[in-house]
Amino acid sequence: MLANKKILLLEDDIVDVMTIKRAIKQLKISNELIVKENGEEGLAYLKDLKDLPGIIFLDINMPKMNGIEFLGHLKEDKQWAQIPVVVLTTSKDQQDKLATFSKGISGYMIKPVDYLQFKDMIETIKSYWDMSEHPY
Numbered sequence: 001m002l003a004n005k006k007i008l009l010l011e012d013d014i015v016d017v018m019t020i021k022r023a024i025k026q027l028k029i030s031n032e033l034i035v036k037e038n039g040e041e042g043l044a045y046l047k048d049l050k051d052l053p054g055i056i057f058l059d060i061n062m063p064k065m066n067g068i069e070f071l072g073h074l075k076e077d078k079q080w081a082q083i084p085v086v087v088l089t090t091s092k093d094q095q096d097k098l099a100t101f102s103k104g105i106s107g108y109m110i111k112p113v114d115y116l117q118f119k120d121m122i123e124t125i126k127s128y129w130d131m132s133e134h135p136y
Helices: 014-026 039-047 067-076 094-102 115-131
Strands: 007-010 033-036 055-058 085-089 107-110
Touching: 007 014, 007 039, 014 033, 014 115, 033 039, 039 067, 055 067, 067 085, 067 094, 094 107, 107 115
Parallel strands: 007 033, 007 055, 055 085, 085 107
Antiparallel strands: none
16 A cells, blocks of 8 residues: 555544554555554644655544544645545544545545454555555
8 A cells, every 4th residue: 555655543442443453464554554543643743754654544533633623734734635534434424524525535434343344444445545646
C-alpha cells in the first residue's frame, strides 16, 4: 500500500486498533502503522514530518478533537490536503457522511463487527490504493 509510506491511524478504541493491526499483519502489509488517539495527536504528528503518510485511516468519534474537526485542519494545509483519508467508523449517521465527504475524504467505511469482514474491508482498501496513482 503506497510503497514505503506510513499508514496513520487515528483511533481511540484499543480493540479497534488491535483489530486493524491484526488485519494488516495477516494481509502482509509491510507499511509502518502509526497510531494516534485523537485529532490533536494526529495534527501534532503531521507537523513534525517531512515524509507524509501514504494514507490516513480516521475514526470520527474521538476525544479532544474528533475526526471531522481533524479533517477541517488537515484539508486547510496544502501539503496535507493531498493525503488520502479513509474514514473507518461505526457511525451510520448521514450528517457524518456529508460532513466528511464535503471535506474531501477518499472513502467512508462502516467498521464490520465480524473480523473476517473487517479484514476483507482492509484488503479491499489495500487493493484499491495499490492500483491507484498518487500525487507523491
